Amino acid sequence: MKNIILDIELLSKSYGPIKALNEVSFSLSEGEYASLLGPNGAGKTTLFQILTGLFVSDKGNALINNFNMRNQAINALAHIGVVFQQITLDMDLTVMENLKFHSNLHGINDKEFNKRVIVELEQVNLSDRINDKVRALSGGQKRRVELARSLLHKPKLLLLDEPTVGLDPQSRRNLLDYIIKLKEERKMAVLWATHLVDEAEKADTVIILDKGKIIKKDTPENITKEYNKDTLHDAFVSLTS
Amino acid sequence: MQIKHASLALRGLTYRETVKFFHQKGRLLSAFVRPALWLFVFAAGVGSVTGVDPGLNHPYPIQNVNYFEYIIPGLIGMVLLFSGMQSSLSMVYDREMGVMRLLLTAPLPRWYLLTAKLLSGTFLSVLQAYVFLIICLPIINLMVNFSTPIIGWLYILPATILFGMMLGALGLLISVYIKQLENFAGTMNFVIFPMFFISSALYPLWRLKDNGAEFVWWIANINPFTYGVELVRWASLGQVYIPGLIVTLICTILFLSFATIGYDPQKGMRKNGGGKPS
Numbered sequence: 001m002k003n004i005i006l007d008i009e010l011l012s013k014s015y016g017p018i019k020a021l022n023e024v025s026f027s028l029s030e031g032e033y034a035s036l037l038g039p040n041g042a043g044k045t046t047l048f049q050i051l052t053g054l055f056v057s058d059k060g061n062a063l064i065n066n067f068n069m070r071n072q073a074i075n076a077l078a079h080i081g082v083v084f085q086q087i088t089l090d091m092d093l094t095v096m097e098n099l100k101f102h103s104n105l106h107g108i109n110d111k112e113f114n115k116r117v118i119v120e121l122e123q124v125n126l127s128d129r130i131n132d133k134v135r136a137l138s139g140g141q142k143r144r145v146e147l148a149r150s151l152l153h154k155p156k157l158l159l160l161d162e163p164t165v166g167l168d169p170q171s172r173r174n175l176l177d178y179i180i181k182l183k184e185e186r187k188m189a190v191l192w193a194t195h196l197v198d199e200a201e202k203a204d205t206v207i208i209l210d211k212g213k214i215i216k217k218d219t220p221e222n223i224t225k226e227y228n229k230d231t232l233h234d235a236f237v238s239l240t241s
Numbered sequence: 242m243q244i245k246h247a248s249l250a251l252r253g254l255t256y257r258e259t260v261k262f263f264h265q266k267g268r269l270l271s272a273f274v275r276p277a278l279w280l281f282v283f284a285a286g287v288g289s290v291t292g293v294d295p296g297l298n299h300p301y302p303i304q305n306v307n308y309f310e311y312i313i314p315g316l317i318g319m320v321l322l323f324s325g326m327q328s329s330l331s332m333v334y335d336r337e338m339g340v341m342r343l344l345l346t347a348p349l350p351r352w353y354l355l356t357a358k359l360l361s362g363t364f365l366s367v368l369q370a371y372v373f374l375i376i377c378l379p380i381i382n383l384m385v386n387f388s389t390p391i392i393g394w395l396y397i398l399p400a401t402i403l404f405g406m407m408l409g410a411l412g413l414l415i416s417v418y419i420k421q422l423e424n425f426a427g428t429m430n431f432v433i434f435p436m437f438f439i440s441s442a443l444y445p446l447w448r449l450k451d452n453g454a455e456f457v458w459w460i461a462n463i464n465p466f467t468y469g470v471e472l473v474r475w476a477s478l479g480q481v482y483i484p485g486l487i488v489t490l491i492c493t494i495l496f497l498s499f500a501t502i503g504y505d506p507q508k509g510m511r512k513n514g515g516g517k518p519s
Contacts, residue, residue, distance in 0.1 A: 053345070056506045077347065078348035082346060084342055086339040087339060088339035088340055088342050090261075090340050091338070092260075093260065093261075097256075097260065101254075101256070102343065104253025104256075105343070105344070105347035106347065106348060107243065107246030109249065
């Protein structure tokens with residue numbers, strides 16, 4: 001039996017009369033890569049904000065490695081690596097300085113940091129850019145720095161909020177391949193929010209979120225079959241239209 | 242929270258603030274030029290040979306204090322005020338650029354993260370105050386004699402740190418309410434100028450009463466900036482101004498506490514913590 005890394009129970013969040021999340025429940029085990037698929041405004045970002053402690057849910061619980069975000073957020077946050085939709089790098093600092101800032105916030109000492117930074121940057125092919133200002137990097141490279149950064153503190157859960165926005169097809173492909181490698185090699189649970197169906201095809205699980213509610217959670221193959229469609233894309237369109 | 246983790250986070254924040262500060266040459270220069278202009282131009286124009294009468298309650302050994310000497314604690318306050326507001330601006334900037342999320346998703350208590358941010362900002366504030374003193378004091382001392390002993394500028398260090406923390410904490414609190422970078426200039430007009438002008442930074446407060454501006458005198462007396470300036474003024478002559486110490490201490494704690502509440506997603510006024518809802 002695999003360990004449950006993320007456990008969401010009846011999570012709800014409203015903005016005034018708008019229900020951004022309506023009793024959302026699902027769980028993710030170690031080594032499971034789930035794609036959170038939903039049209040724009042489905043509530044994906046709100047869910048991510050709650051999972052990262054930037055928002056508080058109105059009702060329900062989110063447990064990360066058994067720590068509840070509601071009252072054990074600090075312990076929970078230590079197990080999360082996150083890549084936000086918006087670039088969150090300091091453009092005026094170098095790649096190294098950005099990564100070190102993150103490490104300091106996560107309490108990683110210098111010796112350990114120096115070891116990990118080499119490994120993580122090598123994995124994303126950016127070792128030669130370590131002393132460059134982030135401003136000088138391309139969009140794809142910035143994303144890779146963010147990915148390397150999100151892994152420095154060895155999280156058990158990786159959250160990716162539409163990480164391919166603004167990337168060219170090649171960079172998107174590479175990112176996707178790297179995530180699959182991560183979940184296989186490091187047994188991380190990965191939750192990747194996207195509105196692009198082709199990104200969800202390689203996931204172990206597809207969670208379809210629409211208007212704040214989960215309308216489907218299954219493997220991509222089963223969803224495609226269940227709706228008698230040729231592709232996941234067609235099934236998704238018929239589900240959310 | 243482990244002490245080692247906490248100190249690493251403080252170091253990380255201080256390093257980032259310092260590196261960014263030294264990257265911005267304009268900020269570095271204006272931190273020094275602004276008070277220097279006030280000292281060399283304003284004080285030269287307003288001061289008189291007979292000096293200024295600081296009133297009844299003052300730490301100076303003489304009743305007629307040289308105006309250059311009188312306004313230095315006020316100008317230190319000005320450096321700290323601008324620097325504190327600059328930290329506030331950097332919080333707003335970080336929020337717009339998304340870096341704030343990194344800070345707020347760190348596995349540390351919010352109150353500590355904000356305190357660490359405050360300490361790192363205060364470090365820069367005090368540094369700027371001393372750069373101003375080290376450059377300007379020898380020049381002024383060539384022209385006039387001060388009753389403040391040289392060591393007095395060392396005595397002011399704890400007072401300057403506390404005063405800097407109070408203004409930095411105020412900056413953090415203001416940053417809770419400024420939603421966009423564009424609103425920053427307007428807010429500053431309502432904070433920096435009244436706080437600086439309606440205080441004992443540029444003139445002794447008895448003058449306000451003497452000139453019939455009793456209402457302004459009252460405001461100056463409840464302005465925490467006045468207490469910070471006086472704390473530094475008294476410290477420069479080796480004395481502790483107790484009301485100043487109490488007010489700056491209480492204000493620092495209050496401003497920081499309200500800022501922490503403001504950044505807390507459970508209780509905060511800014512419920513969306515670091516970004517827009519989808």
